[in-house]
Amino acid sequence: MSVKMLVPMEVGICCVDLPALSRFYQDVLGFTFVAQVQMPAAAAQLVGLSEGGYSVVRLQTPYGERIKLLAPERAPVRPEPGLILDRQNASYLTFIVEDIASLVDDLKNAGASFCVEAAPIQLRPDVKALFCRDPEGNVLELVEYADIAAYRPDLFSDRSA
Secondary structure, three states, X not given: OOOOOOOOOEEEEEOOOHHHHHHHHHHOOOOEEEEEEEEOHHHHHHHOOOOOOEEEEEEEOOOOOEEEEEEEOOOOOOOOOOOHHHOOOOOOEEEEOOOHHHHHHHXXXXXXXXXXXXXXXXXXXXXXXXXXXXXXXXXXXXXXEOOHHHHOHHHHOOOOO
16 A cells, blocks of 8 residues: 655754744745744654654745744754765755756855855766755755756656647
8 A cells, every 4th residue: 555645745854043944945945935833842742753842834845845844942953964875864855956056156145055065066967966055954955957858757748648
């Protein structure tokens, strides 16, 4: 049996400065604000998220995916720095964009740091990528495809045929 997904996937990100991180995702990456809610400690404990309560801001991309920025009442422990894939349970968000180079200054000005350098790397002849960290250290991958329709024909094929 497989799960029947009803809406696009959502990702939760633990954070410290909820207003600042919310502004980063809205101002730099174009997310829109959906809602903010406060969860009490009892609910947080029941689902195994936190001993104390937490605040959640939901943000949405133009395609309907959402991120939930979750700020616990007690500041979370910061992970040890290191290379992304050298740590088990490491994860990152990938954003497929039109022009990575045009985002570099906005990312810098908004407090992002770059994993290697502040310029897109040509991974293959048709793919550029840039890895950076948001202001709280969450890893983001920005990818630019020369032919997005070849990469995602499911989204760009003519469905009327």
